[in-house]
Amino acid sequence: MSQLQELTFTLGEINFEGHTFNCLPIKGSQQVLQVLVSELDEVPIYMTITDTQILCIAYLCRTHEIRADKQTEVHRSMLEMNVAMPLSSFAIVEDYYVVFGALAPSSRQEDICRELITLAANAYDALEALEEFLN
Amino acid sequence: MSSVFDKLWTALRGGVREIGDAIVDNNGIRIFEQEIKDAEANIAAAKRSLTEVMANKMQAARKVDELSQSIRQNETYAEKALAQNNEALALEVAGKIAAQENDRNEQQAIVTRLEQQIEQLKGHIKKAEKLIADHQRELALVRTTESVQKATEQVVENVASNNSAMNSARESLERIKKRQEMRQDRMAAGDILAAEMGDGTLDSKLEAAGIKGGKADASAVLARIKAGKTQ
Numbered sequence: 001m002s003q004l005q006e007l008t009f010t011l012g013e014i015n016f017e018g019h020t021f022n023c024l025p026i027k028g029s030q031q032v033l034q035v036l037v038s039e040l041d042e043v044p045i046y047m048t049i050t051d052t053q054i055l056c057i058a059y060l061c062r063t064h065e066i067r068a069d070k071q072t073e074v075h076r077s078m079l080e081m082n083v084a085m086p087l088s089s090f091a092i093v094e095d096y097y098v099v100f101g102a103l104a105p106s107s108r109q110e111d112i113c114r115e116l117i118t119l120a121a122n123a124y125d126a127l128e129a130l131e132e133f134l135n
Numbered sequence: 136m137s138s139v140f141d142k143l144w145t146a147l148r149g150g151v152r153e154i155g156d157a158i159v160d161n162n163g164i165r166i167f168e169q170e171i172k173d174a175e176a177n178i179a180a181a182k183r184s185l186t187e188v189m190a191n192k193m194q195a196a197r198k199v200d201e202l203s204q205s206i207r208q209n210e211t212y213a214e215k216a217l218a219q220n221n222e223a224l225a226l227e228v229a230g231k232i233a234a235q236e237n238d239r240n241e242q243q244a245i246v247t248r249l250e251q252q253i254e255q256l257k258g259h260i261k262k263a264e265k266l267i268a269d270h271q272r273e274l275a276l277v278r279t280t281e282s283v284q285k286a287t288e289q290v291v292e293n294v295a296s297n298n299s300a301m302n303s304a305r306e307s308l309e310r311i312k313k314r315q316e317m318r319q320d321r322m323a324a325g326d327i328l329a330a331e332m333g334d335g336t337l338d339s340k341l342e343a344a345g346i347k348g349g350k351a352d353a354s355a356v357l358a359r360i361k362a363g364k365t366q
Contacts, residue, residue: 028286028293029289042311043311065304
């Protein structure tokens with residue numbers, strides 16, 4: 001059983017600091033797991049595991065949703081926020097702005113849970129912060 | 136490191152490629168993996184010859200030690216022969232010592248040469264190991280980029296069409312706000328309900344003020360019965 005499959009089972013059973021995790025594997029050649037964190041489930045987290053890391057990604061919006069004249073300002077703010085934002089960073093993947101967290105594949109279940117909750121909360125905050133820059 | 140980083144950087148920038156196009160083709164990755172495997176095989180071979188060279192060096196060093204010991208022994212013999220004024224015997228021993236010293240110099244030269252070889256081999260191995268580590272990091276970089284790309288495509292394909300998950304930021308925010316309002320409403324409703332169920336209701340105030348009839352009271356009932364009234 002792959003690590004992600006194992007996580008699908010274990011995460012589904014856990015209650016971590018009042019949050020539960022609703023897991024749904026996404027079909028395709030790359031193993032991807034959609035995780036909805038209870039109370040923060042409007043922004044799903046997508047997990048995928050590579051040779052070197054467990055990646056957790058929350059897609060915020062498409063790049064064109066940000067006002068063209070505000071893009072530079074947004075990018076700068078994201079870079080400035082990156083260090084302070086707990087456990088997560090901003091990034092662009094394909095055509096999406098995302099916040100993501102990366103963990104070592106050897107991370108404990110507890111660390112993964114904390115990552116997921118923190119990332120979902122960060123995504124909520126990030127969306128709210130982005131609101132004034134949207135088209 | 137910089138070469139792959141540069142390539143990725145260039146590939147990712149400025150819409151050089153369409154969504155779905157691989158950044159580094161699979162063939163490229165396979166070649167890269169093969170290079171790593173080859174380098175690892177080379178290191179393994181270098182380590183094997185290193186142990187051999189080290190064993191040879193130890194052997195030569197042992198010979199040097201043995202010869203030195205034997206030379207010292209022979210020197211005492213020569214001294215003793217001289218003490219007995221046996222010049223001829225002393226000379227014979229001295230001849231043996233000279234031959235041993237030549238031998239020892241030869242062996243010492245071998246030790247020195249092997250030591251240099253060992254240092255060289257160690258250097259090669261270290262360099263190759265660093266190269267492999269760098270290659271592996273580069274490969275991880277490329278692989279991760281590909282994984283994330285693929286994952287995103289799958290999410291977009293599978294989720295976006297039939298689910299709100301990949302909606303625009305506006306829609307997400309709308310939903311988040313609605314949920315927050317709902318939660319606040321629920322909390323407010325909870326407060327109201329708590330107040331209605333508790334002491335603060337109008338009924339209890341009226342009762343407290345004696346305006347509205349209170350509960351049946353045992354002494355009042357008894358008094359009524361004593362007074363001969365029935366209800």
